[in-house]
Amino acid sequence: MVYIILFLISFSLTYIIKNYMIKKSLVASVNERSSHTIPTPHGGGIAIAITWFIGLFYLYFAGQIEQNLFYALLFGAVISIVSFFDDIYELSPKLRLIVQALVAIGGLYFLGGFETLTFGIFNIQNHIFTNIFAFFMIIWFINLYNFLDGINGYAGSEAVFLAVAGFILFGGNHFLVLAMAVLGFLYWNWNKAKIFMGDVGSTLLGYNIAIFTIYYTNQEPTNFWVWIILFSVYWFDATLTLIRRKLNKEKLSLAHKKHAYQRLTQAGWSHYKVTNYSIGLNILLLGIVYFLPNILVAIIVSLLVIIIVMKFIDNKKKFE
Numbered sequence: 251m252v253y254i255i256l257f258l259i260s261f262s263l264t265y266i267i268k269n270y271m272i273k274k275s276l277v278a279s280v281n282e283r284s285s286h287t288i289p290t291p292h293g294g295g296i297a298i299a300i301t302w303f304i305g306l307f308y309l310y311f312a313g314q315i316e317q318n319l320f321y322a323l324l325f326g327a328v329i330s331i332v333s334f335f336d337d338i339y340e341l342s343p344k345l346r347l348i349v350q351a352l353v354a355i356g357g358l359y360f361l362g363g364f365e366t367l368t369f370g371i372f373n374i375q376n377h378i379f380t381n382i383f384a385f386f387m388i389i390w391f392i393n394l395y396n397f398l399d400g401i402n403g404y405a406g407s408e409a410v411f412l413a414v415a416g417f418i419l420f421g422g423n424h425f426l427v428l429a430m431a432v433l434g435f436l437y438w439n440w441n442k443a444k445i446f447m448g449d450v451g452s453t454l455l456g457y458n459i460a461i462f463t464i465y466y467t468n469q470e471p472t473n474f475w476v477w478i479i480l481f482s483v484y485w486f487d488a489t490l491t492l493i494r495r496k497l498n499k500e501k502l503s504l505a506h507k508k509h510a511y512q513r514l515t516q517a518g519w520s521h522y523k524v525t526n527y528s529i530g531l532n533i534l535l536l537g538i539v540y541f542l543p544n545i546l547v548a549i550i551v552s553l554l555v556i557i558i559v560m561k562f563i564d565n566k567k568k569f570e
Contacts, residue, residue: 290446329350413425480539
């Protein structure tokens with residue numbers, strides 16, 4: 251029952267925010283990076299954040315979440331608040347990065363750090379190295395989720411997928427809370443979006459995924475690669491695009507439309523089609539993780555699938 255209530259809170263808040271943003275003319279303008287053509291209200295991620303933190307407190311007082319995970323996830327409120335003001339006032343990149351760094355440090359502190367990074371044949375247990383790695387991973391996950399929040403339903407469906415996959419593989423009612431918080435928003439963002447998530451939502455989701463990755467990796471080192479596979483649609487696209495732009499000697503701070511999902515829409519695919527195919531790809535990746543117990547084999551198969559998909563996208567719209 252509580253999860254239905256959380257869905258209704260998210261659903262209702264998104265509706266209220268949508269109408270308020272329209273009334274106040276607070277809409278996302280169309281620019282060179284946009285994948286939309288109609289000015290649309292943004293800030294729907296506020297509903298996700300509020301619902302998410304309400305759900306977190308419920309789990310905490312009901313004794314359904316471990317204390318260290320609760321505090322690490324709760325620290326994400328900092329990135330949500332700052333991103334909320336960024337959506338309105340466009341804060342400087344330097345300030346955003348400083349806040350992200352502080353949030354990464356805070357999250358790692360509450361989790362007790364990042365213990366082991368395994369590569370199968372050897373493990374890295376030097377806590378200086380593992381925590382520096384985790385620090386940059388958190389910042390990268392925050393930003394790459396923000397980079398790939400660009401078309402209807404894409405970021406929201408990714409979050410719901412990761413929440414459902416996390417629940418299937420690891421259990422934990424925090425995944426159900428996340429799914430309900432995003433689903434209520436996703437109703438208004440699906441297909442022909444009536445509102446966008448904004449940084450307040452996308453940065454929080456990226457932070458949450460990073461925290462889940464570290465938390466479950468501390469329980470079992472190979473879980474790191476499970477999350478890397480589950481999240482590969484996003485990190486592979488963002489990372490490869492960044493590398494390609496660097497090799498092209500582009501100024502990385504400039505807006506662009508070269509991510510895989512953007513190139514598919516340029517090739518004529520609708521937002522609806524791109525989002526649905528990404529969901530199908532995610533389900534395939536979950537099946538690989540679920541049915542292939544050998545994590546090394548799962549990594550190889552997943553990587554081959556992602557590379558084949560990227561080749562397909564390059565054929566549809568060349569990276570230039």
